[in-house]
Amino acid sequence: MEYVIGVLLLLTFFGLAYYCIKGYNLMIGFLVITIIWTVLPMLGSLVVGSAFLEANPILNFGPDNTLVNALNSIYQSAPEGWGTTLVNVCWGAWFGRVLMETGIASTIIRKTVELGGDRPIVTMALLNIVTAVIFTAMTGAGPVIAIGVIVLPIMMSLGIPKAIAMFSFMESVAAGIYLNPVNFAQYRAFFIATDEMPDFTLGWYAAKWGYAALAIALVVTTIMAGVFLSRSKTSHAWAAQTAGAQQAKDAPMYTLILPIVPVVLNIAFNFSVIGGFVIAGFAALFLCGKMKGGFKASCQLVNKLYYDGVVDTAPLVGFLLTLPMFNKVASYASPYFNAVLGPIMPKTELVVCIVFAVLAGLGLFRGPMTLVGCGAATLGVLSNVASFSVPFLYAVFAIPTITVNIGSCITQSWVAWGLAYTKVESKDYLKLSIPTLYIISVLLYVLTMFTMTGLDQVWYA
Amino acid sequence: MSFKEKVKPYLEPIADGLFGKQRGMRGPQLAPVAPRPIGLMMEDLLRLDDEAWGTYAFSRDVLNRKFTPEKRAELTHRAMECGREYAQKMAGQYGTSNPTELAKKMGMQVEYPEMPKSAARVLFAEFKAPNHIYLYMDAVRKARTTMIEPGVKAVLTDKLDIGQLLLAHELFHYVEETYKKEIFTRTEKVELWAPKPLHNRSTIGCLGEIAAMEFARTLTDIPYSPYLMDVFLVYGYSKDAAVRLYEEIMGLAGLRPSNPENYSPAT
Numbered sequence: 001m002e003y004v005i006g007v008l009l010l011l012t013f014f015g016l017a018y019y020c021i022k023g024y025n026l027m028i029g030f031l032v033i034t035i036i037w038t039v040l041p042m043l044g045s046l047v048v049g050s051a052f053l054e055a056n057p058i059l060n061f062g063p064d065n066t067l068v069n070a071l072n073s074i075y076q077s078a079p080e081g082w083g084t085t086l087v088n089v090c091w092g093a094w095f096g097r098v099l100m101e102t103g104i105a106s107t108i109i110r111k112t113v114e115l116g117g118d119r120p121i122v123t124m125a126l127l128n129i130v131t132a133v134i135f136t137a138m139t140g141a142g143p144v145i146a147i148g149v150i151v152l153p154i155m156m157s158l159g160i161p162k163a164i165a166m167f168s169f170m171e172s173v174a175a176g177i178y179l180n181p182v183n184f185a186q187y188r189a190f191f192i193a194t195d196e197m198p199d200f201t202l203g204w205y206a207a208k209w210g211y212a213a214l215a216i217a218l219v220v221t222t223i224m225a226g227v228f229l230s231r232s233k234t235s236h237a238w239a240a241q242t243a244g245a246q247q248a249k250d251a252p253m254y255t256l257i258l259p260i261v262p263v264v265l266n267i268a269f270n271f272s273v274i275g276g277f278v279i280a281g282f283a284a285l286f287l288c289g290k291m292k293g294g295f296k297a298s299c300q301l302v303n304k305l306y307y308d309g310v311v312d313t314a315p316l317v318g319f320l321l322t323l324p325m326f327n328k329v330a331s332y333a334s335p336y337f338n339a340v341l342g343p344i345m346p347k348t349e350l351v352v353c354i355v356f357a358v359l360a361g362l363g364l365f366r367g368p369m370t371l372v373g374c375g376a377a378t379l380g381v382l383s384n385v386a387s388f389s390v391p392f393l394y395a396v397f398a399i400p401t402i403t404v405n406i407g408s409c410i411t412q413s414w415v416a417w418g419l420a421y422t423k424v425e426s427k428d429y430l431k432l433s434i435p436t437l438y439i440i441s442v443l444l445y446v447l448t449m450f451t452m453t454g455l456d457q458v459w460y461a
Numbered sequence: 462m463s464f465k466e467k468v469k470p471y472l473e474p475i476a477d478g479l480f481g482k483q484r485g486m487r488g489p490q491l492a493p494v495a496p497r498p499i500g501l502m503m504e505d506l507l508r509l510d511d512e513a514w515g516t517y518a519f520s521r522d523v524l525n526r527k528f529t530p531e532k533r534a535e536l537t538h539r540a541m542e543c544g545r546e547y548a549q550k551m552a553g554q555y556g557t558s559n560p561t562e563l564a565k566k567m568g569m570q571v572e573y574p575e576m577p578k579s580a581a582r583v584l585f586a587e588f589k590a591p592n593h594i595y596l597y598m599d600a601v602r603k604a605r606t607t608m609i610e611p612g613v614k615a616v617l618t619d620k621l622d623i624g625q626l627l628l629a630h631e632l633f634h635y636v637e638e639t640y641k642k643e644i645f646t647r648t649e650k651v652e653l654w655a656p657k658p659l660h661n662r663s664t665i666g667c668l669g670e671i672a673a674m675e676f677a678r679t680l681t682d683i684p685y686s687p688y689l690m691d692v693f694l695v696y697g698y699s700k701d702a703a704v705r706l707y708e709e710i711m712g713l714a715g716l717r718p719s720n721p722e723n724y725s726p727a728t
Binding site for chain 1: 654661663669695
């Protein structure tokens with residue numbers, strides 16, 4: 001009977017993938033699938049054989065494992081547990097707004113462009129580096145859009161075709177996210193509770209894998225953009241850019257270091273992420289003269305920036321707080337998946353890397369490889385059919401989540417914005433992003449094989 | 462300079478932040494704009510001189526801050542001369558100054574796609590090497606509607622054919638590609654920062670745009686800068702965006718926008 005339930009769960013999994021690909025609301029999709037995956041395994045526990053229940057005590061309900069406790073753990077404890085991750089997201093979004101308000105982000109972009117001049121490839125490469133560095137700290141759709149309205153017109157005014165400009169920018173944003181402490185905390189929560197495995201810090205991860213991942217993603221993006229650019233025809237557009245993007249005055253030179261302060265503090269001293277955002281954020285506001293209006297006006301400014309930042313992340317919050325329910329319920333569905341898929345799921349680190357590299361494209365359209373899609377279910381299945389270390393699994397899933405979904409997929413909110421802003425067709429964007437995502441993914445899985453496999457038992461959950 | 466004087470600029474923002482005078486609540490990021498008739502804006506912009514349009518063109522260039530106002534004015538004039546010279550040269554060479562005929566004789570492939578709507582960055586036309594020109598009909602169609610607003614026709618005159626003007630502008634970019642080794646807009650360079658003894662020389666992107674505008678003006682024989690079209694065409698997408706752009710251009714030219722209450726459209 002467990003096979004029947006397993007197949008039914010599998011069908012709902014494909015249904016969810018289809019739902020995500022169609023671009024419907026992710027929060028509702030995950031809420032519905034959570035309910036289905038609650039009902040099916042729990043009803044299934046009434047009809048499966050006793051041997052199956054004995055092998056999977058999680059489904060063996062009784063006085064020590066009550067149904068109410070199980071439901072509470074799915075619908076209450078799981079989203080509550082993500083509250084700690086969510087506050088990082090909110091403070092990261094505030095910091096992003098501060099960098100925009102103070103003009104620090106736009107100043108960095110302008111100085112970079114003035115160094116590269118009217119040479120598309122050089123300027124594009126410099127902008128890619130700067131964009132990646134900025135997005136090691138900035139978070140959310142608002143900052144991506146705010147930087148995008150500066151960077152994209154600059155690239156297009158240099159004659160870089162709009163599809164290549166957009167591709168280059170979005171992939172560079174994704175490259176930066178490999179070292180972003182907010183994203184790190186967010187994805188880490190998929191694998192272990194916040195207080196588990198304290199040694200798995202951003203600093204450890206960065207030294208072992210993160211720096212190299214960022215560098216590989218950035219270099220491949222830049223090389224690919226250069227190749228696409230050398231093949232493309234020169235273009236010139238007559239376009240009117242309305243005021244807004246160009247008007248800010250320069251931030252002082254010494255403040256341009258502030259965007260990386262939270263990341264550096266976190267990596268170097270394991271200093272609190274939020275503490276880093278607060279220190280660097282207020283330093284930026286003071287040093288750029290944004291707090292000159294006195295106490296009341298300064299309070300209003302800080303409050304407004306927080307409000308704007310939280311609004312930037314608002315579309316993500318509902319999804320983020322539904323996802324942990326799904327992650328939790330996946331543990332109840334996993335025994336059934338194990339029964340059906342266990343024999344064919346990869347069980348060694350080498351095979352996992354090969355399979356994920358080959359199937360990297362399935363991270364597109366919120367597919368079964370991305371953690372911000374239905375990859376959470378894949379993670380549930382994979383981690384139940386064999387034992388893998390947490391850092392290994394983190395790297396395995398971070399690649400399709402960051403490079404494939406966030407950088408290359410048109411379902412990513414800011415990519416969708418970029419398509420509308422630059423008037424690039426989805427297919428033209430995907431033509432550039434898909435080959436690139438495969439090259440980056442393959443290289444990063446090779447990196448994962450070299451740096452994240454064969455870890456000690458302490459790295460196992 | 463004493464240590465105190467050196468440190469003062471760094472400490473002032475912090476001190477101001479802590480003890481500065483009370484000010485009101487910050488306004489929205491984009492200040493609201495009063496509505497302005499397009500005819501009035503066109504009348505005002507018609508009066509701007511070449512240097513004012515050059516300042517506007519440079520304001521869109523990534524290297525704008527590398528030049529003094531005098532250097533910008535000089536480069537603007539030289540780019541305009543270049544545009545005029547090549548317009549006359551092409552008209553002579555191909556025996557016509559009609560942009561459509563010129564495009565045909567130059568072997569250009571002109572396409573007329575629609576375009577998605579957006580007020581943030583309005584795309585009018587595009588040249589893609591080696592010989593493709595795209596004229597976005599959405600902008601052209603909207604311009605025809607704007608043309609019947611009071612006072613517009615009197616300013617822009619019957620000589621204006623938006624499609625021909627856009628085409629002529631893009632033709633210059635083809636000419637620029639053809640003569641890239643000798644044309645001023647590609648040979649003029651600016652020295653950027655580089656560690657000594659290396660050199661970092663770059664072309665100046667907006668010179669091509671300034672020259673393309675003059676090239677189009679010469680071919681179509683309109684009595685004003687084609688840069689007016691930036692405001693005129695944006696108006697079809699967003700009146701507020703057009704007013705903001707107009708106010709920005711007037712500001713760059715050091716002029717005050719006219720009072721709309723005193724405006725009576727010319728017929």
